[in-house]
Amino acid sequence: MPKRAAIRAEAARLRAVFEARGAVVVETPVLQPAEVLLDLYGEDIRARAYVTSDALRGEQMLRPDFTVPVVQMHMEHGAEPARYTYAGEVFRRQEDDASRTNEYTQVGYELFERDAPDTADAEVFSLIYNILKPLGLRAATGDIGILTAAVNGLNTTQRRKQALMRHIWRPNRFRALIERFSGRAPVPASRLALLSDADPMAGATPLIGVRGPGEIQSRINALREDHAADPIAAEEVERIDAILSVRGTCPDALMRLRDIAGDMPSIAPAVQRLAQRLAALEALGIDPDNLEFEATYGRTQMEYYDGFVFGFYAENQPDLPAIASGGRYDALTRRLGQGREIPAVGGVIRPGLVLGLGGLT
Amino acid sequence: MSVKLGVPSKGRLMEKTFDWFGQRGVQLGRAGSEREYAGFVQGVENVDLVLLSAGEIPRELAAGRIHLGVTGTDLVREKLGGWQSQVAELAELGFGHADLILAVPQAWVDVSNLDDLDAAAAAFRLTHGFRLRIATKYHRLVREFLRDNGVADYQLVDSQGATEGTVKNETAEAIADITSTGDTLRANHLKVLDDGLMLQSQATLFRSRMANLDGADSTTLANLLHKLGLTG
Numbered sequence: 001m002p003k004r005a006a007i008r009a010e011a012a013r014l015r016a017v018f019e020a021r022g023a024v025v026v027e028t029p030v031l032q033p034a035e036v037l038l039d040l041y042g043e044d045i046r047a048r049a050y051v052t053s054d055a056l057r058g059e060q061m062l063r064p065d066f067t068v069p070v071v072q073m074h075m076e077h078g079a080e081p082a083r084y085t086y087a088g089e090v091f092r093r094q095e096d097d098a099s100r101t102n103e104y105t106q107v108g109y110e111l112f113e114r115d116a117p118d119t120a121d122a123e124v125f126s127l128i129y130n131i132l133k134p135l136g137l138r139a140a141t142g143d144i145g146i147l148t149a150a151v152n153g154l155n156t157t158q159r160r161k162q163a164l165m166r167h168i169w170r171p172n173r174f175r176a177l178i179e180r181f182s183g184r185a186p187v188p189a190s191r192l193a194l195l196s197d198a199d200p201m202a203g204a205t206p207l208i209g210v211r212g213p214g215e216i217q218s219r220i221n222a223l224r225e226d227h228a229a230d231p232i233a234a235e236e237v238e239r240i241d242a243i244l245s246v247r248g249t250c251p252d253a254l255m256r257l258r259d260i261a262g263d264m265p266s267i268a269p270a271v272q273r274l275a276q277r278l279a280a281l282e283a284l285g286i287d288p289d290n291l292e293f294e295a296t297y298g299r300t301q302m303e304y305y306d307g308f309v310f311g312f313y314a315e316n317q318p319d320l321p322a323i324a325s326g327g328r329y330d331a332l333t334r335r336l337g338q339g340r341e342i343p344a345v346g347g348v349i350r351p352g353l354v355l356g357l358g359g360l361t
Numbered sequence: 362m363s364v365k366l367g368v369p370s371k372g373r374l375m376e377k378t379f380d381w382f383g384q385r386g387v388q389l390g391r392a393g394s395e396r397e398y399a400g401f402v403q404g405v406e407n408v409d410l411v412l413l414s415a416g417e418i419p420r421e422l423a424a425g426r427i428h429l430g431v432t433g434t435d436l437v438r439e440k441l442g443g444w445q446s447q448v449a450e451l452a453e454l455g456f457g458h459a460d461l462i463l464a465v466p467q468a469w470v471d472v473s474n475l476d477d478l479d480a481a482a483a484a485f486r487l488t489h490g491f492r493l494r495i496a497t498k499y500h501r502l503v504r505e506f507l508r509d510n511g512v513a514d515y516q517l518v519d520s521q522g523a524t525e526g527t528v529k530n531e532t533a534e535a536i537a538d539i540t541s542t543g544d545t546l547r548a549n550h551l552k553v554l555d556d557g558l559m560l561q562s563q564a565t566l567f568r569s570r571m572a573n574l575d576g577a578d579s580t581t582l583a584n585l586l587h588k589l590g591l592t593g
Binding site: 042180207208210 | 442443446467469470473474476479480481483485488492493501504505508509510511513514517528529531534555
């Protein structure tokens, strides 16, 4: 385990590299209002972040990452385009595995840029790629945008699409919904009983609590509508499965996705963006043949990423977490921007892990 | 030195624990007056009885301050992260049964399972501008259960007692609590979700993996477990 002072020095050095590339150095408070993070991530964040409180400001969290406060700062008074860099500790609560570290240093680079998303993706990736080159890491990439495009393009009700979109980052629930919407999973007996009841609201007594009869009735209406809708066609489910199973070098994956897009035109623009990103990476001297692409990459751990995602791993130490990771988070800027939005992409390096692997010099 | 056995300090849990040990030839009892929290052990040498609140026994086991302890599985799993590395289950004692369940108002005819709850929570958040509240004192167990089952858009609100009343009082929309018969749930117009059983708990004898055992204590523990018909 490298010493704290050495990690700090390495973090400062990496931040200076980002600064030299035009990024403005920013600092964010360690204590973040819990409200914002809970709104974004829900109750799960409590298992991953330290919560504290006082009688004046209420609940606060020790910053679990920099992205959210940097986005907030930019949305308040940032010029465009903007490049930011930062270095500091993040805190991750550990509930089950005492061997995992609960405090570590991150150095990050975030790019807010409206006009050329593919070039922006390539800029962030290649910067980190070139910094980490001496370590000979394995680079993994993915693109959440292809799966969301596929869901949005399904020939089914808007409500079903919204339900699937809501659970893009929860693969098990996503799968359960697909099974149900496609008619592969049986309708539960309780649901059938409800649907065949001419007046289900008669049983809705006594009414207690905040959730009112109008809400119950409107969900019953939604369930009836859903029951009447055609199941999602088997071919469409197969195409979703085909997308989820895409894995290989970037050029192979692109070819496979283009094949699928032939039957599923809704993903064609997202696949085209992947092609443009690969071209942009190649223009920066990165050979796509050496990059892995996995369609499901980033689907379980990186919930605010909604487009390009990437991570760097030490192949001879598979138990180590990603040495660096990042991705595109356009939707996050929309949710934090209160009506405004700006496409954004960024990534972080963990200098402690970099030094543990022998360092960059 | 001695082997320390932690037992709930009052009520039916204490009495039933005394009975369970008594049936196996180890007499446990309280020393002195009703109000004094000191105890004795007969039938095996060098074992000390430590009377504790059932809720504190997991922590004492994890700290290694007691070698053995009787408490509910629910409390161990709620309070100890990675509980298997800190304690070992030696025997289920066959009493103190309680199910940790998730319940919603009976009037929610549209909600029978977790799938429904998740959909109702999404709609609730849109309608009310805050996430559906689930009252509980089992924060970790409930959060893990809901995460594993892919339920989102809820929030936990702390309730240390009278949890079944929180829905009527409009401080929560659903509850997660332990129940043995379900009578209190029904009396408060709540129903358990079809797949809302999170954990079946009962009084259990645990061994600490963290407590030091010198040579003599190790023999004492082996004797005690032998007498109880257990291998440790």
